[in-house]
Amino acid sequence: MNLKDFIRDIPDFPKPGIIFKDVTPMLKDPGAFKVCISSLKELVKDFEFNLIVAPEARGFIFAAPLALELEKGFVPIRKPGKLPYKTVSVEYSLEYGTATLEMHTDAIKEGDKVLIVDDVLATGGTMKAIAEMVEKVGGTISGIVSLVELSFLEPRKKLSGYEVRSIITY
Incomplete structure (x- = not known):
């Protein structure tokens, strides 16, 4: 099954250019979604980690079932004001602006080995910000994975020093 067949281009979203x-067509098709999660599982089989972190919202969709499949913990990374406990935050640049992400201060402890998962790796800004936040609280990044990588935006430049893998590259 070619997962690219389940990804559509939406021009000028969220802004012109x-x-x-x-990836929502993939989610609608249970066979494609299953292949996606299986492919992610295969992609990370040689990483050593005990936690998976992912940013809302689409990162959750792929990271949570992967965490269940691999019997690992899952840590949600949220937009400001969405988590009820004390948080650590980071501001970062997107391909189309800036944003802030947060996680609970006790979500990751010293020595945790963390896998970062998201649906799309674009500029690398989100993944870099998450990595910095994880490291700030004592975690170690084992790897960074995505379903889709937009290589023409050169995200790996921002993520040098990290092992980065993707299923689909454009």
């Missing part, structure tokens, strides 16, 4: 890679 951006071509958004929409």
